[in-house]
Amino acid sequence: MRMDTDTGMGRPFWLALAMAMALVAVGVLQSWNVAMAILNLQLISALMALGVNIQWGYGGLFNFGIMGFTALGGLAAVLVAMPPVAEAWAVGGRGMATAAVTMAGTAAAIWALHRLIKVKALRGPAMALVFVVGLALTRSFYSPSVAAIEAVDPSVTGFLGGLGLPIMVSWLAGGALAAAVAWVIGRITLGLQSDYLAIATLGISAALVAVLRNEDWLARGVKNVTTLPRPVPYEQDLQGQDWFVDLSVRVGMDPSLLSGIAVKALYALLFGSVLLVLFWLSHRALHSPWGRMMRAIRDNRDAAEAMGKDVTRRHLQVFVLGSAVVGIAGAMLVTLNGQFTPASYAPFRYTFLIWVMVIVGGSGNNGGAILGGFLIWFLWVQAEVGGPWLMTLLTSGLQEDAPLRQHLLNVAPHMRQLVMGCILLVVLRLSPRGLLPEPRGRHGLAQQRNGTEHS
Amino acid sequence: MEPPPHPSPVDSNVVDTQAVDTKAETKRPPAPWRRPLWIAVGVALGLAVLSMVSRDGGGIDLLNALVRFANFVVIPGISYGCQLGLGALGVTLIYAVMRFSDFAHADTMAFGAMGVILATRVLQGMGISAGPLPTALLALPFGILGAVTLALVFDRAVYRFYRRQRAAPVTFVIASIGAMFVTNGLVRLIIGPGDQRFADGDRFIIRVQTFKEMTGLSEGLALRTTHVITLVVAVMVVLGLFVFLNRTPLGKAMRAYADNEDLALLSGINPERVALWTWIIAATLATIAGTLYGLDKSFKPFTYFQLLLPIFASAIVGGIGKPLGAIAGGFVVAFSEIAFTYPYRKILGYLGFETDSLVQLLSTDYKFAVCFIILVVVLIWRPRGIFQGRVI
Numbered sequence: 001m002r003m004d005t006d007t008g009m010g011r012p013f014w015l016a017l018a019m020a021m022a023l024v025a026v027g028v029l030q031s032w033n034v035a036m037a038i039l040n041l042q043l044i045s046a047l048m049a050l051g052v053n054i055q056w057g058y059g060g061l062f063n064f065g066i067m068g069f070t071a072l073g074g075l076a077a078v079l080v081a082m083p084p085v086a087e088a089w090a091v092g093g094r095g096m097a098t099a100a101v102t103m104a105g106t107a108a109a110i111w112a113l114h115r116l117i118k119v120k121a122l123r124g125p126a127m128a129l130v131f132v133v134g135l136a137l138t139r140s141f142y143s144p145s146v147a148a149i150e151a152v153d154p155s156v157t158g159f160l161g162g163l164g165l166p167i168m169v170s171w172l173a174g175g176a177l178a179a180a181v182a183w184v185i186g187r188i189t190l191g192l193q194s195d196y197l198a199i200a201t202l203g204i205s206a207a208l209v210a211v212l213r214n215e216d217w218l219a220r221g222v223k224n225v226t227t228l229p230r231p232v233p234y235e236q237d238l239q240g241q242d243w244f245v246d247l248s249v250r251v252g253m254d255p256s257l258l259s260g261i262a263v264k265a266l267y268a269l270l271f272g273s274v275l276l277v278l279f280w281l282s283h284r285a286l287h288s289p290w291g292r293m294m295r296a297i298r299d300n301r302d303a304a305e306a307m308g309k310d311v312t313r314r315h316l317q318v319f320v321l322g323s324a325v326v327g328i329a330g331a332m333l334v335t336l337n338g339q340f341t342p343a344s345y346a347p348f349r350y351t352f353l354i355w356v357m358v359i360v361g362g363s364g365n366n367g368g369a370i371l372g373g374f375l376i377w378f379l380w381v382q383a384e385v386g387g388p389w390l391m392t393l394l395t396s397g398l399q400e401d402a403p404l405r406q407h408l409l410n411v412a413p414h415m416r417q418l419v420m421g422c423i424l425l426v427v428l429r430l431s432p433r434g435l436l437p438e439p440r441g442r443h444g445l446a447q448q449r450n451g452t453e454h455s
Numbered sequence: 456m457e458p459p460p461h462p463s464p465v466d467s468n469v470v471d472t473q474a475v476d477t478k479a480e481t482k483r484p485p486a487p488w489r490r491p492l493w494i495a496v497g498v499a500l501g502l503a504v505l506s507m508v509s510r511d512g513g514g515i516d517l518l519n520a521l522v523r524f525a526n527f528v529v530i531p532g533i534s535y536g537c538q539l540g541l542g543a544l545g546v547t548l549i550y551a552v553m554r555f556s557d558f559a560h561a562d563t564m565a566f567g568a569m570g571v572i573l574a575t576r577v578l579q580g581m582g583i584s585a586g587p588l589p590t591a592l593l594a595l596p597f598g599i600l601g602a603v604t605l606a607l608v609f610d611r612a613v614y615r616f617y618r619r620q621r622a623a624p625v626t627f628v629i630a631s632i633g634a635m636f637v638t639n640g641l642v643r644l645i646i647g648p649g650d651q652r653f654a655d656g657d658r659f660i661i662r663v664q665t666f667k668e669m670t671g672l673s674e675g676l677a678l679r680t681t682h683v684i685t686l687v688v689a690v691m692v693v694l695g696l697f698v699f700l701n702r703t704p705l706g707k708a709m710r711a712y713a714d715n716e717d718l719a720l721l722s723g724i725n726p727e728r729v730a731l732w733t734w735i736i737a738a739t740l741a742t743i744a745g746t747l748y749g750l751d752k753s754f755k756p757f758t759y760f761q762l763l764l765p766i767f768a769s770a771i772v773g774g775i776g777k778p779l780g781a782i783a784g785g786f787v788v789a790f791s792e793i794a795f796t797y798p799y800r801k802i803l804g805y806l807g808f809e810t811d812s813l814v815q816l817l818s819t820d821y822k823f824a825v826c827f828i829i830l831v832v833v834l835i836w837r838p839r840g841i842f843q844g845r846v847i
Contacts, residue, residue: 054587062628093668117603175517188831188835189831189834190833194624195555195556195624195628196771196834198556198628199764199767199830200827200830200834201558201832202763202764202767203767203768203823203826203830203831204827205765206764206823206824206827207823207824207828208825209819210820210821210823210824211824213820214818214821216821218685260532274572347760349761352632352635352636353680355629355632356632356633356636359629407647410642410647411643411644411647412646414640414643414648415638415640415644416635417636417640417643418637418640418641418644419640420636421633421635421637421640422636422637424629424632424633424635424636425612425613425630425633425637427635428626428629428630429613429616
């Protein structure tokens with residue numbers, strides 16, 4: 001552990017440089033389009049890892065619901081950027097609004113009964129009665145409206161549509177939506193201890209994605225929303241511009257190739273600036289009194305509580321903040337893909353892989369989380385390419401059509417799960433605090449602030 | 456520390472009577488059993504009333520409704536409950552002894568089932584079969600061997616290190632995520648991500664048609680071989696496990712270690728031996744659960760990964776660390792999943808309530824939402840589960 005306490009500036013710099021070199025190598029060896037595509041997803045993954053790091057690294061919260069918040073960000077992109085479907089609003093808007101009002105009314109009535117009725121024997125049946133009546137009432141408005149909305153040109157719309165605002169707005173909206181949902185979830189689950197919280201949030205995220213998949217009136221469910229607007233110009237439009245053709249001639253590159261790279265570079269610029277801003281903000285937060293308090297709560301909850309810190313509130317706060325960052329990343333991801341596909345949200349890819357990023361990068365260290373996001377995404381993509389390559393090499397001794405060789409070549413892309421698991425286990429064993437550990441001890445943050453004071 | 460003052464004989468007498476009193480109190484039947492009993496009585500009474508108020512031919516229609524309910528809810532619920540319960544038993548054992556939630560357990564199930572499938576294929580190739588029973592039952596030992604080997608490799612290579620360090624439970628959980636990735640990758644590498652069907656032998660014990668002819672009812676009841684096998688195997692395994700845990704020295708050592716680690720270490724229990732046998736038992740249970748699930752439905756790595764949530768829900772609902780709770784939790788989760796997503800229109804039709812809607816409480820896609828809702832309700836109202844397990 002001695003070496004971990006003295007990272008200084010050298011290690012992050014060299015690791016970042018190595019990462020950049022690897023990307024350049026992909027650009028030279030494979031293609032620059034691939035390299036830029038990897039870079040874009042690396043930036044988004046890094047942002048997600050930053051969000052998880054805020055929850056886990058600062059607060060010690062075991063949130064396995066990352067997938068849910070990512071999907072909520074994606075939903076926000078649809079709800080903000082798609083044009084509203086006037087016809088659907090006309091046939092079902094009023095009914096949905098009424099259903100929402102009755103649902104809220106039921107919730108309020110149940111809450112009021114819970115507060116007002118002091119006799120325990122009466123409280124339960126009364127609440128159940130109100131619940132059943134409210135549910136029946138809500139459904140009587142909800143079901144016909146849903147049917148009406150989903151019948152509106154089902155192959156193209158069949159949903160309420162969005163606000164028709166620029167899609168960049170949805171990044172903020174995604175953060176806000178994720179934060180709002182996180183507040184509710186946090187109120188329910190944050191009383192739970194580590195493992196329970198992990199399992200509960202895993203369940204909630206599965207339930208959230210199930211809702212997105214099935215509620216077609218909201219975002220078309222598994223029919224997907226594929227026509228999201230872009231914040232950057234389309235490749236075809238670029239290729240039609242005279243100045244762009246001029247530029248491609250001057251660079252000596254095919255216009256279609258250059259346009260792909262240019263569009264991806266614009267995305268990377270946007271994502272990179274969001275990442276930089278959020279990194280700076282979380283860096284400032286971690287090095288503020290608030291950040292010290294969070295780490296104190298994480299490291300010794302009881303002591304922090306005894307010092308008068310409101311642990312539950314701080315946990316809720318950090319849960320909401322981290323989820324908001326994940327939500328922003330989710331909206332950015334959907335923006336990059338140009339489509340919202342609820343069926344693609346799987347816990348392996350959107351929860352556990354992000355966790356691997358944080359643990360491998362270094363929990364509690366924002367730079368580490370970002371490095372982990374870059375590194376793990378790179379390996380995740382390259383293992384898919386490298387698996388078949390390795391298998392071809394390994395099985396080159398076998399006959400061309402041997403069944404074993406065919407099978408191995410078919411399943412080779414799945415090697416990446418194996419690779420990820422091994423990386424996680426090896427890093428956890430050899431460098432338990434990650435590649436860029438959180439500064440502690442003599443060079444720790446607290447000591448830097450307080451001079452040479454010994455504790 | 457000062458030794459505690461020696462109690463006078465009178466004092467000890469008082470203490471003794473108190474002890475007897477508390478013993479007498481604990482002898483009452485445990486509360487969790489009574490409520491289901493009352494619910495069952497209530498349901499039976501309700502059905503009786505319904506049969507009286509339902510229109511002409513009430514008795515036959517009631518029978519039809521019951522048969523339909525049994526065919527689509529009770530029988531699938533029992534077999535799914537057994538499968539979940541066996542899975543949850545492994546999770547709960549690992550939690551009781553190692554004190555962490557094993558996220559790799561669902562993938563261990565897939566790995567074990569994969570071993571069974573491969574051995575089944577070999578046996579089928581050699582022309583060996585179990586007659587009317589699925590060949591997979593013969594192949595079970597090979598699958599168990601594979602899963603146990605994998606579990607022990609992980610224990611030696613990964614968990615033992617952290618156990619010796621007395622690392623925080625969170626570290627174990629993260630390590631188990633690594634193990635989950637590796638196991639999942641291995642399964643996909645060896646058998647591929649596709650669907651595998653490996654059930655052979657007789658599919659049905661009672662066919663729908665036969666049942667209809669036998670009873671003259673318009674509703675049929677199908678009893679599939681896999682349902683019966685699931686129930687029989689699960690009962691055997693659970694009985695064996697309880698005998699092991701309660702009667703054998705090793706089982707007692709495991710329980711002692713689970714109850715109080717330090718005390719168990721002081722009394723000379725070897726923690727490595729306890730860990731070894733925990734993994735062996737957990738991997739065996741996982742393989743059996745995975746094979747039964749695969750026989751009943753079909754084998755697909757992704758489906759098995761998705762079982763993780765219902766399994767955890769079962770373990771927690773039952774009270775984590777309690778073997779009996781895991782079984783009960785499995786049934787609670789399985790029955791709720793099926794009962795909430797089953798369309799009751801025809802059953803209600805038999806009872807005299809004709810409706811146009813499906814009378815389905817939730818769409819089938821909300822299966823996972825159901826187990827999550829149960830989880831949250833239990834965590835809020837009874838955080839230690841039905842059987843008063845540990846609080847994590």
